[in-house]
Amino acid sequence: MATVSPSWAYTLQLPHDPRAPSIARATLRTVLAAHGLAELAPTAELLAAELLANAQRHTRGPYALRVLPMETGRLRVAVWDTDPRVPSGFADGGPPPALPPQDAEGGRGLHLVRECADAVGASVLRELGASKGGKLLWAECQWDGLW
Numbered sequence: 001m002a003t004v005s006p007s008w009a010y011t012l013q014l015p016h017d018p019r020a021p022s023i024a025r026a027t028l029r030t031v032l033a034a035h036g037l038a039e040l041a042p043t044a045e046l047l048a049a050e051l052l053a054n055a056q057r058h059t060r061g062p063y064a065l066r067v068l069p070m071e072t073g074r075l076r077v078a079v080w081d082t083d084p085r086v087p088s089g090f091a092d093g094g095p096p097p098a099l100p101p102q103d104a105e106g107g108r109g110l111h112l113v114r115e116c117a118d119a120v121g122a123s124v125l126r127e128l129g130a131s132k133g134g135k136l137l138w139a140e141c142q143w144d145g146l147w
Helices: 020-034 038-058 109-116
Strands: 010-014 063-069 074-081 119-125 134-142
Touching (some): 010 020, 038 063
Antiparallel strands (some): 010 063, 063 074, 119 134
8 A cells, every 4th residue: 555655746748749748657557556556557648648738739839748646636737837728627517528520530539538537627826926837728527445
């Protein structure tokens, strides 16, 4: 059983580069294994992959992956990017946008996140001092062990 003492969090800064999501997913697997949470890797990696792909595809600036254990027994996987626009239906509690046609090449990622996560949310960040603004999209997956 994994325990966390002291608490931990990781943030990986990523350039706008097509290789960045793959590097971030590998880093996530390593972090989870190091903290005895390898059983969360498949779900956490899927959540991260979709959020990272969204940042890579729909923004032009850098982005970051953040991994954070929550006191609620959940693991939060979050992606920050420079675009303050929150995708439709992601954090407002409303229904997601309609699924794209079956032959469409994209448009299903955030639907997948909403279905696989135990909770999702978003924060729009204003530019203040050292902050770069943008948004933070997050998804949580439940872990039944001790923190």
